[in-house]
Amino acid sequence: MSAGEFDAEPRPAGYYHLVRAVLYREYVLFVRYPANAVGGIVVSLFFFGLLFFGGRMLAGRALTDSIEGIIVGYFLWTLSVGAYSSISSDIGSEVQWGTLERHVMTPFGFAPVALLKGVAKIVRTFVTSGLVLSVMLVITDTALQIDLLTVVVVAALTVASVLGLGFAAGGIAVLYKQIGNWLNLLQFGFVVLISAPAFDVGWARLLPLAHGSGLLQRAMVGGVRLWEFPPTDLGLLVAVAAGYLGFGYVVFRLATRRARRLGVLGDY
Amino acid sequence: MLPHDGGVPSSLADALTDRRPSDDAAATDRALVDDATGRDLAVAVEGLRKQFGTGPDAVTAVDDVSLEIETGSVVGLLGPNGAGKTTLIKSILGMVLPDAGTVRIRGIDVFERPREAYAHVDAMLEGARNDYWRLTVRENLRYFATVGGVDPDSVADRHDRLLDRLDLADRADVPVRDLSRGMKQKVSLASVLAGNADVVFLDEPTLGLDVESSRTLQRELRRLAEDRGLTVVLSSHDMHVVETVCDRVVVMSEGRIVADDTVDALLRGDDAHNVRITSADFDADLRAALRDRFEVVAVEPLDRGARVEVRTDSDGLYALLAYLRTRGVALERVTTVEPDLEDVFVDLTGGEDR
Numbered sequence: 001m002s003a004g005e006f007d008a009e010p011r012p013a014g015y016y017h018l019v020r021a022v023l024y025r026e027y028v029l030f031v032r033y034p035a036n037a038v039g040g041i042v043v044s045l046f047f048f049g050l051l052f053f054g055g056r057m058l059a060g061r062a063l064t065d066s067i068e069g070i071i072v073g074y075f076l077w078t079l080s081v082g083a084y085s086s087i088s089s090d091i092g093s094e095v096q097w098g099t100l101e102r103h104v105m106t107p108f109g110f111a112p113v114a115l116l117k118g119v120a121k122i123v124r125t126f127v128t129s130g131l132v133l134s135v136m137l138v139i140t141d142t143a144l145q146i147d148l149l150t151v152v153v154v155a156a157l158t159v160a161s162v163l164g165l166g167f168a169a170g171g172i173a174v175l176y177k178q179i180g181n182w183l184n185l186l187q188f189g190f191v192v193l194i195s196a197p198a199f200d201v202g203w204a205r206l207l208p209l210a211h212g213s214g215l216l217q218r219a220m221v222g223g224v225r226l227w228e229f230p231p232t233d234l235g236l237l238v239a240v241a242a243g244y245l246g247f248g249y250v251v252f253r254l255a256t257r258r259a260r261r262l263g264v265l266g267d268y
Numbered sequence: 269m270l271p272h273d274g275g276v277p278s279s280l281a282d283a284l285t286d287r288r289p290s291d292d293a294a295a296t297d298r299a300l301v302d303d304a305t306g307r308d309l310a311v312a313v314e315g316l317r318k319q320f321g322t323g324p325d326a327v328t329a330v331d332d333v334s335l336e337i338e339t340g341s342v343v344g345l346l347g348p349n350g351a352g353k354t355t356l357i358k359s360i361l362g363m364v365l366p367d368a369g370t371v372r373i374r375g376i377d378v379f380e381r382p383r384e385a386y387a388h389v390d391a392m393l394e395g396a397r398n399d400y401w402r403l404t405v406r407e408n409l410r411y412f413a414t415v416g417g418v419d420p421d422s423v424a425d426r427h428d429r430l431l432d433r434l435d436l437a438d439r440a441d442v443p444v445r446d447l448s449r450g451m452k453q454k455v456s457l458a459s460v461l462a463g464n465a466d467v468v469f470l471d472e473p474t475l476g477l478d479v480e481s482s483r484t485l486q487r488e489l490r491r492l493a494e495d496r497g498l499t500v501v502l503s504s505h506d507m508h509v510v511e512t513v514c515d516r517v518v519v520m521s522e523g524r525i526v527a528d529d530t531v532d533a534l535l536r537g538d539d540a541h542n543v544r545i546t547s548a549d550f551d552a553d554l555r556a557a558l559r560d561r562f563e564v565v566a567v568e569p570l571d572r573g574a575r576v577e578v579r580t581d582s583d584g585l586y587a588l589l590a591y592l593r594t595r596g597v598a599l600e601r602v603t604t605v606e607p608d609l610e611d612v613f614v615d616l617t618g619g620e621d622r
């Protein structure tokens with residue numbers, strides 16, 4: 001008689017199990033270590049407080065008139081920063097812990113794990129940014145049109161492009177360790193991208209965040225529902241999201257392959 | 269299947285029985301018949317070469333290495349710092365892309381069909397945490413079983429036994445970050461064994477373990493290889509671990525394999541042995557005469573006479589004793605000095621750490 005005879009045959013894991021494992025891990029970390037999320041919310045609100053109260057002192061009514069647009073833009077910015085920095089720094093941490101190498105040598109590889117982590121980060125960031133949004137609306141005594149389906153779909157697709165940039169930055173950081181910190185500065189550039197529609201330049205819609213930011217403004221300030229947007233606008237939103245995600249994936253793959261060639265994949 | 273008493277797992281080997289999903293087994297069996305000699309190979313490396321940098325600063329970390337590791341064997345990889353051990357292991361695993369050469373794991377080309385090959389492999393690499401410290405011990409096992417291609421629910425019982433054998437059962441639901449260094453090391457090992465890998469690479473697996481844990485680990489690794497056919501490639505600076513656990517030792521120096529043999533054969537070496545002779549008659553004149561005629565490796569002057577160590581083969585030993593007899597030397601004590609693996613290692617590599 002052996003111990004093994006009491007066991008069922010080990011069953012192979014499919015993508016369903018992988019999705020469950022990665023999302024469960026992200027969930028456990030979120031609820032077990034809430035300090036990071038709480039800290040992020042506090043910092044976001046602090047900066048918004050500075051922006052709002054400081055701006056009102058300086059610009060007075062001009063700021064108050066455009067407060068809806070500022071709130072939506074700030075909401076999108078916190079979403080973008082959350083998704084970008086969490087995925088790029090997450091990849092850096094995986095390198096440092098040796099778990100990236102370990103994932104690379106699994107039947108699934110690291111790419112689907114990273115993508116699932118990205119999805120989890122977006123969900124997590126929606127929760128924290130949603131809280132920030134609620135507090136902003138209370139502080140400023142402002143009302144927005146929040147159709148949950150429209151906001152979630154448009155914002156998620158918008159932020160997906162930034163997630164692609166996060167993958168690319170994470171991949172480059174695997175290859176060039178010192179550059180990783182500098183790439184974090186990119187998130188301040190998101191402010192420009194989020195306000196890009198104001199430039200009214202056609203090609204600007206192809207930049208990450210820009211087109212989606214415009215649609216989100218129309219949804220949350222103007223009350224446009226998802227199905228009321230022209231199909232071309234939604235198509236462009238999807239295309240930009242897929243394009244940057246694909247770009248990030250390709251850069252990540254190329255960077256990790258180059259790192260394997262140079263023998264620096266696990267270095268930190 | 270391994271025998272044990274009354275349904276209670278008796279070893280880590282028991283804990284890891286029935287590792288392979290049946291649909292994978294057929295493919296594996298087919299893949300294993302690719303060796304012309306008919307041997308059951310877990311790892312086959314041929315002509316592996318890796319150079320870092322170019323021009324005069326180029327360093328050849330792995331230089332035309334060929335190596336075959338049979339299924340179920342425990343192979344120790346030894347070498348001084350910079351000998352190329354880690355690069356070799358990482359090249360075998362595809363973490364470093366070599367400039368030339370092929371690697372087959374269970375008959376599957378790692379570079380052509382990595383995903384299939386990786387279903388058989390896991391590794392604990394040097395200096396890596398290897399797992400998630402903010403997850404609990406059990407969560408790590410479940411997670412790494414999943415990414416390793418195994419439904420964690422189907423191996424939950426095995427995980428319990430694994431934790432039991434590694435004395436981690438009462439810490440199963442504790443986040444790894446809250447454990448001691450030695451325990452973290454054991455969790456790393458447990459997570460490597462949590463999936464379905466039948467070829468595992470362990471870089472310094474006993475580092476940070478206390479003596480008792482290290483012994484337990486050595487014993488269990490040995491049993492795994494013998495009972496379950498688990499193939500282990502173990503790199504360690506602890507010669508005792510290698511000597512105790514490994515069937516075979518591969519010694520690397522400057523990117524090349526300088527010795528590849530069983531531990532016994534390496535320890536036996538050639539016919540030469542060191543013989544230590546103590547005599548009150550070993551004065552300076554006689555010691556100088558011995559140095560001229562024999563390979564004297566050590567001389568320790570005593571209050572009366574000296575203790576002289578001579579490296580010699582059988583014929584040389586007869587000649588040595590005959591010579592001492594002609595000089596009228598009274599032998600007080602004659603002993604042979606058995607080399608340990610460290611002596612052999614120093615002999616092979618020149619004892620240099622680059």
